[in-house]
Amino acid sequence: MEAFLVLADEMHFGRTAERLRLSQPRVSQTIRKLERRIGAPLFERTSRRVELTRLGAQLRDDLQPLYQGLTAAMDRATATARGVHGTLRVGFLGVGAGELTPTIMDGFRARHPGCEVQMRETHFSDPLGPLRAGDVDVLLTRLPVTEPDLTVGPVVLTEPRVLAVPARHPFTRRSSVSLEDLARDTVFGVTGPAPGYWWDFHVPRFTPSGRPIPRGQDISTFQELLALIAAGQGISPVAASVERYYNRPDIAFVPFEDAPDTDVAVVWRTAAGTARIRAFVQAARDAVESNGGPTRF
Known part of the structure; x- marks a missing residue:
């Protein structure tokens, strides 16, 4: 199986032998034995090139995920036997x-x-x-x-995500908010090398309809974010778990009705x-x- 897959990758008996650390005649013998077992050629061979037959391409596509799974299983078993230290x-x-x-x-x-x-x-x-x-x-x-x-x-x-707002914010009187509501207040930017797409997913720059969302002060830590929200400096989408693990009396959390999960x-x-x-x-x-x-x- 390994010899067949390597040859299907290299399309060259010499390079295949080098990768497998076998002699070239041994590789050829192995492939011929596999072809006899299947009952049809898997490769077309000429003096200039080696190519897969249609059957060979089908076998490669079928075997590749099975071989990868087998290799991964053997690796896991070996690691377990040796122990991870x-x-x-x-x-x-x-x-x-x-x-x-x-x-x-x-x-x-x-x-x-x-x-x-x-x-x-x-x-x-x-x-x-x-x-x-x-x-x-x-x-x-x-x-x-x-x-x-x-x-x-x-x-x-x-x-799900919720909107963190100051405890006296008008949104606290609502049962839910939408992403469009973000355009009514200020959210925060972030300092540091966080990927732009990463922060924009969590704190978007525009509402779904294309309205710009005002950005205020840049922040660098989560505690800084919470302190600024509590001080009335802005609002921010956060994960719902924040309400459980970082609950505080000066911040309220309002469910989103349309924000994607995080x-x-x-x-x-x-x-x-x-x-x-x-x-x-x-x-x-x-x-x-x-x-x-x-x-x-």
């Missing part, structure tokens, strides 16, 4: 995975008792910076994340997919599956 640094933004966080951590520690877990809070002024700098190995952060060097894994938390997912550097990171991602997937899906508020 060292230190895993987990970054989290806000409440992280919410109520699912302890389940993920407990599952990871139970499987890999030899690995120490360290947790570090990140801030929305630079949500991806600690990951890129190598200060954390894996991150529980709000989406969207569309960065070419980062991989987005399972969603572990999904929740999700938290596991994110890591694509080039740094270590055994520890893979084990943590698997623990997150297992927790989500046993929970019947991402945690919902």
Whole structure:
């Protein structure tokens, strides 16, 4: 199977032999044996080129996901047998995975008792910076994340959004608000290298109809955001969990009737997919599956 897939990728017996660390005659023998077993040619061979037959292309497309799954299963089994050791640094933004966080951590520690877990809070002024700098190995952060060097894994938390307003704001007399209502007050910008699309998703610049939303002071921490809202300097969309974990008497939270949900997912550097990171991602997937899906508020 591996020889066939590598040859289907390289289309060259010599390069295939080099990748597999086999002799070229051994690769040819293996492919001929596979073709005899199937009963038809998988490659068209000439002195100048090698190409897949239609049957060969079909077999490649069918085998590729199966082979990847098999390889991943073997990697996980090997990592479990050897044990995952060292230190895993987990970054989290806000409440992280919410109520699912302890389940993920407990599952990871139970499987890999030899690995120490360290947790570090990140801030929305630079949500991806600690990951890129190598200060954390894996991150529980709000989406969207569309960065070419980062991989987005399972969603572990999904929740509606609410509008945080000063306790005496006129919106507190309403049962709900819409995104169009944001144009009636001031929201906040953010300092730091947070991706522009990331902040614009959470605190948009325009309403759905295209009306501009006034932007006030730039902020760098969540506590600063809450302090400015309480002082009457503006309003801000936030995740619904904020009302539970950061409730205070000088701020009210009004449900949105049309804002999209906000999700938290596991994110890591694509080039740094270590055994520890893979084990943590698997623990997150297992927790989500046993929970019947991402945690919902």
